[in-house]
Amino acid sequence: MSNDGTSGSDFERFRITFFEECNEILADLEVHLTQLQEEALDNEGLNAVFRAAHSIKAGAGAFGFTDLVNFTHSFEALLDKMRDGEIDQTPQVADLLVRGGDVLAELVSAAQENRSVAPDFGAEVLAQVHDLLGSGQKPKDATAGPGAQQASSISGMGSWTIRLTPNVDLFKNATEPLLLIRELREMGSLKVTCDRSQLPPLRKLDPELAYFSWRFELESECSRENIEEVFEFVDDTCEIVIEQATSSEEEAKSPEAPAKDAPVQPQVSSPEKNVETKESAPAGKKAKAAAASSIRVELGRIDRLVNTVGELVITQAMLAQELADLTADNERQPIAGQEELANLTRELQECVMAIRMQPVKSVFARMPRLVRDLSGKLGKKINLRMSGEHTEVDKTIIEELADPLTHMIRNSIDHGLETPAERVAAGKPEEGTIDLSAAHVGGNIVISISDDGAGINRERVLAIAIDKGIVQPDAHLSDQEIDELIFAPGFSTAEEVTDISGRGVGMDVVRRNIVSLGGRIQVQSQPGYGTRLNMLIPLTLAVLDGMIVAVGNQRYILPITSIVESFRPSPSQMRRLDDWTQVVQIRGEFIRIVRLCDLFNVENATHDPTQGLVVLTEVAGGGKIGITVDELIGQQQIVIKSLNDNFDPVPGISGATILGNGKVALILDIEQLAGMKATVPLPHQDDGPKEVDAPVAIVAAE
Amino acid sequence: MQANMLQAQETNPVVKGSEAAASEIVASPTSCQFISFRLGEDEYAIDIMAVREIKGWTDATPLPNQPPHVLGVLNLRGAIVPILDLRSRFGQGLTEATPMHVVIIVNVGERTFGILVDAVSDILTVEPEEIKSVPDADRAEGEDYLSGIINAGHGMVVVLGLQELFR
Numbered sequence: 017m018s019n020d021g022t023s024g025s026d027f028e029r030f031r032i033t034f035f036e037e038c039n040e041i042l043a044d045l046e047v048h049l050t051q052l053q054e055e056a057l058d059n060e061g062l063n064a065v066f067r068a069a070h071s072i073k074a075g076a077g078a079f080g081f082t083d084l085v086n087f088t089h090s091f092e093a094l095l096d097k098m099r100d101g102e103i104d105q106t107p108q109v110a111d112l113l114v115r116g117g118d119v120l121a122e123l124v125s126a127a128q129e130n131r132s133v134a135p136d137f138g139a140e141v142l143a144q145v146h147d148l149l150g151s152g153q154k155p156k157d158a159t160a161g162p163g164a165q166q167a168s169s170i171s172g173m174g175s176w177t178i179r180l181t182p183n184v185d186l187f188k189n190a191t192e193p194l195l196l197i198r199e200l201r202e203m204g205s206l207k208v209t210c211d212r213s214q215l216p217p218l219r220k221l222d223p224e225l226a227y228f229s230w231r232f233e234l235e236s237e238c239s240r241e242n243i244e245e246v247f248e249f250v251d252d253t254c255e256i257v258i259e260q261a262t263s264s265e266e267e268a269k270s271p272e273a274p275a276k277d278a279p280v281q282p283q284v285s286s287p288e289k290n291v292e293t294k295e296s297a298p299a300g301k302k303a304k305a306a307a308a309s310s311i312r313v314e315l316g317r318i319d320r321l322v323n324t325v326g327e328l329v330i331t332q333a334m335l336a337q338e339l340a341d342l343t344a345d346n347e348r349q350p351i352a353g354q355e356e357l358a359n360l361t362r363e364l365q366e367c368v369m370a371i372r373m374q375p376v377k378s379v380f381a382r383m384p385r386l387v388r389d390l391s392g393k394l395g396k397k398i399n400l401r402m403s404g405e406h407t408e409v410d411k412t413i414i415e416e417l418a419d420p421l422t423h424m425i426r427n428s429i430d431h432g433l434e435t436p437a438e439r440v441a442a443g444k445p446e447e448g449t450i451d452l453s454a455a456h457v458g459g460n461i462v463i464s465i466s467d468d469g470a471g472i473n474r475e476r477v478l479a480i481a482i483d484k485g486i487v488q489p490d491a492h493l494s495d496q497e498i499d500e501l502i503f504a505p506g507f508s509t510a511e512e513v514t515d516i517s518g519r520g521v522g523m524d525v526v527r528r529n530i531v532s533l534g535g536r537i538q539v540q541s542q543p544g545y546g547t548r549l550n551m552l553i554p555l556t557l558a559v560l561d562g563m564i565v566a567v568g569n570q571r572y573i574l575p576i577t578s579i580v581e582s583f584r585p586s587p588s589q590m591r592r593l594d595d596w597t598q599v600v601q602i603r604g605e606f607i608r609i610v611r612l613c614d615l616f617n618v619e620n621a622t623h624d625p626t627q628g629l630v631v632l633t634e635v636a637g638g639g640k641i642g643i644t645v646d647e648l649i650g651q652q653q654i655v656i657k658s659l660n661d662n663f664d665p666v667p668g669i670s671g672a673t674i675l676g677n678g679k680v681a682l683i684l685d686i687e688q689l690a691g692m693k694a695t696v697p698l699p700h701q702d703d704g705p706k707e708v709d710a711p712v713a714i715v716a717a718e
Numbered sequence: 719m720q721a722n723m724l725q726a727q728e729t730n731p732v733v734k735g736s737e738a739a740a741s742e743i744v745a746s747p748t749s750c751q752f753i754s755f756r757l758g759e760d761e762y763a764i765d766i767m768a769v770r771e772i773k774g775w776t777d778a779t780p781l782p783n784q785p786p787h788v789l790g791v792l793n794l795r796g797a798i799v800p801i802l803d804l805r806s807r808f809g810q811g812l813t814e815a816t817p818m819h820v821v822i823i824v825n826v827g828e829r830t831f832g833i834l835v836d837a838v839s840d841i842l843t844v845e846p847e848e849i850k851s852v853p854d855a856d857r858a859e860g861e862d863y864l865s866g867i868i869n870a871g872h873g874m875v876v877v878l879g880l881q882e883l884f885r
Contacts, residue, residue, distance in 0.1 A: 323796050324796065326796060327795055570779070570780065615782065615783075616782035616783065617782060617783070618782075657797070657798045658798070659791070659798055661797070661798070661828075661829070661830075662797070662799055662800055662829045662830050662831055663781075663791070663800045663829070663831070666781050666782065666784070668782060668783075669781070672779075672791060672798045674796070678793055679779060679793065680778075680779040680790075680791045680792065680793050680798055682779065682781070682782075
């Protein structure tokens with residue numbers, strides 16, 4: 017009940033929200049700044065950048081992050097000048113803005129982690145911003161008024177006349193003019209005249225409408241921007257005219273040309289300014305509309321919703337089954353509404369899944385800057401083309417995608433693309449191209465990265481792999497197999513370790529990340545023409561394409577993505593190496609058999625693989641294992657449930673799901689299965705039929 | 719609101735007195751409630767606050783390579799809940815579970831699991847001083863799950879500490 021406690025946690029919550037928002041804003045900023053590097057931004061784009069900076073500043077001010085406020089303030093001033101067309105969008109300015117964005121991001125993360133940055137951090141950028149803003153424009157404290165002494169020494173006292181005419185529906189936006197007046201009063205001495213001429217007679221008066229307008233005479237050392245800031249949030253709902261009534265001493269001397277270096281915009285330009293304000297108003301409104309059409313929801317709540325709807329789907333399927341049995345027995349009419357219920361449940365499930373879906377744009381947007389940075393460092397010319405940024409995928413997957421993508425792009429730039437000279441020599445355009453694309457294919461998303469570089473140097477890859485003991489010197493590998501070696505653990509082709517790539521943890525980590533998402537990665541390369549990496553990733557982590565397999569009375573799920581094929585081996589294909597190891601030969605490959613029935617001690621299972629099936633599956637490291645099962649039941653999309661919420665991890669099991677009949681089935685973890693040691697020795701081949709022999713082995717083990 | 723009502727009671731001795739008299743019949747503020755259940759001839763009890771629900775036995779999906787008392791997992795409205803056989807945990811062999819057997823779903827710490835028992839018998843409301851401590855005996859390590867004994871009139875009921883029982 018204690019008030020302190022509540023407000024403390026509230027504050028912490030606001031803080032978290034602020035940083036969440038900051039990160040979104042920064043991502044947005046990045047998009048616009050990237051665009052700015054390529055072409056001049058239109059008014060709307062500039063406004064968006066300005067709004068981004070301003071939102072950060074406003075929040076930072078509220079939380080007292082002074083560094084952040086000061087920097088954003090100058091940043092914003094620069095943007096404002098650009099909006100006014102006083103500063104052109106030259107490449108230098110664009111570059112400065114991009115670097116400013118970097119400083120901003122660093123300051124935000126410093127504030128978030130409560131660490132302090134070096135005192136001169138960002139000073140260089142700041143200085144350049146101030147140079148651009150004009151010699152007269154020294155850094156001003158964002159908090160105008162008493163603190164703004166530096167500014168005052170230049171601008172001196174000024175007299176401002178401000179007319180504030182609100183729209184009649186001002187109060188609907190919960191705007192309180194009194195707050196604005198108070199804020200103005202803090203800036204200097206203020207004389208307020210209220211215009212009541214619009215006030216209707218009492219019987220016609222609507223208490224919810226605003227009838228007053230005001231005229232302020234402000235004596236202050238502040239700049240026009242400071243005043244505009246006060247009205248920043250009401251400029252959609254009010255007509256604001258700001259005029260400098262009498263100029264300061266300096267300007268009084270040269271009233272004809274006051275615009276040159278004065279930090280404040282004098283009367284002459286104010287009509288233009290008004291036009292500009294009106295222009296920007298619709299953009300502001302649009303942004304507001306967009307903000308209102310989405311809400312922030314905790315992920316936990318969505319998860320709960322997803323779970324509950326998943327249950328509903330299963331329950332509906334069970335009911336439908338029972339009803340179908342009933343009506344079939346009694347030759348009755350199908351019960352009305354049953355089909356609608358089925359459709360509605362399915363639709364509901366789709367809607368719920370869609371909530372978690374987000375465009376991959378948020379990850380893709382980070383790549384242009386990576387390419388830009390690296391191309392500068394390595395002296396390569398690169399054109400990054402992106403397509404399908406709007407392809408949607410589950411939020412959790414998006415977060416997991418950033419690292420692998422970054423790594424792969426780095427690799428393409430570092431190892432794939434040649435230097436301009438090499439490219440010209442090879443008869444290719446000087447500028448290399450990297451294509452980054454995303455598309456939906458079935459229940460998966462396919463992301464591919466392709467470059468038009470030199471392709472994989474197979475001789476070198478093979479030599480290194482042999483050198484590092486990844487493959488035997490006498491191994492015969494196909495081109496495709498050699499290309500796949502780049503995913504082998506501990507493999508790195510970079511001749512020297514750079515800070516860009518080549519620490520030897522690159523591509524195998526990428527593959528592991530992708531596999532842990534239930535996806536696959538493939539490489540295609542053509543020497544001289546380039547390399548293409550394809551990633552196939554499920555749309556969501558909550559749902560998995562599974563193959564239901566039967567072992568004895570038990571049902572297990574194998575992730576479809578890791579299954580290569582299944583077959584019933586003939587006795588001649590099977591070979592026992594010792595009491596614990598058995599291999600199956602298929603197309604010249606020897607693959608280790610993992611006997612699920614023994615590992616899991618399943619009753620009534622077929623113990624002889626030649627009577628059952630072997631499912632060949634890929635292990636993340638690149639190897640394969642053959643898992644013995646009795647039969648394949650069928651393929652099904654399953655909802656993944658965690659086992660570890662209520663229980664300790666079970667070796668060989670990655671999770672569980674609920675089948676259509678309401679029963680739980682366990683999802684097999686192939687990586688773990690591959691590493692599990694058998695506890696039961698293999699039955700002896702000479703001891704007659706294996707079906708008789710196997711149960712004996714189990715009894716012996718117990 | 720609640721605070722106000724409490725204050726009103728305190729300032730009004732008549733109300734306070736009558737409330738206290740009424741509540742003595744049901745439960746005093748300090749009393750604890752337990753759910754008691756049978757396992758063969760023996761009766762045990764667990765804290766009622768830990769119990770989430772009670773349901774009949776349905777077949778569980780076995781988990782591989784687990785101790786015998788872990789019967790497997792059940793689908794409890796979308797949550798995967800492990801089911802543990804109390805009889806087997808006490809070293810008295812596996813229960814031949816039938817639909818007449820009962821699974822008590824309990825929350826212990828962050829986890830939810832079900833314990834298989836023969837039947838649920840009663841809800842016991844007792845004062846803390848009625849819970850007698852278990853006499854010292856040579857108990858093996860990890861056997862400190864007996865947290866007390868209640869004399870319930872019809873016989874002794876052993877109170878189990880779930881946290882200690884399945885950690």
